[in-house]
Amino acid sequence: MICPHCDKDTSASEPYCLNCGRPVELDFDVVSEAFDKEAEEKLVRGTELKTRKYLYLALGLLLAVIGARLALVPPVPRPHVLPARLVEPDLSRPAVPPLPLERLALEVPPP
Numbered sequence: 001m002i003c004p005h006c007d008k009d010t011s012a013s014e015p016y017c018l019n020c021g022r023p024v025e026l027d028f029d030v031v032s033e034a035f036d037k038e039a040e041e042k043l044v045r046g047t048e049l050k051t052r053k054y055l056y057l058a059l060g061l062l063l064a065v066i067g068a069r070l071a072l073v074p075p076v077p078r079p080h081v082l083p084a085r086l087v088e089p090d091l092s093r094p095a096v097p098p099l100p101l102e103r104l105a106l107e108v109p110p111p
Ligand SMILES: [Zn+2]
Pocket: 003, 004, 005, 006, 007, 008, 010, 017, 018, 019, 020, 021, 022
């Protein structure tokens, strides 16, 4: 609620302004609205806290699973293969064996 004397925000349930100390008229609608707003903010804060708690729990579980995976499961051995540029090519024999060729008997129809 805004104080009519100093134009600053003050509690709607107090009969005096918390900033300037002057008396403030209490209006039922204003007080009710202030309490509703406060209850809604409290609900939002509670929901945020609960959501954040579950988020941190999920993050902790994820880190625990990753840590257990790294600690308990041995790493997969990589095949020991030299890089292609270090392997000497064997040029004495062809890379692909020659295919056996056969003559095909073609039948050509007479003209
Ligand atoms: Zn005031």
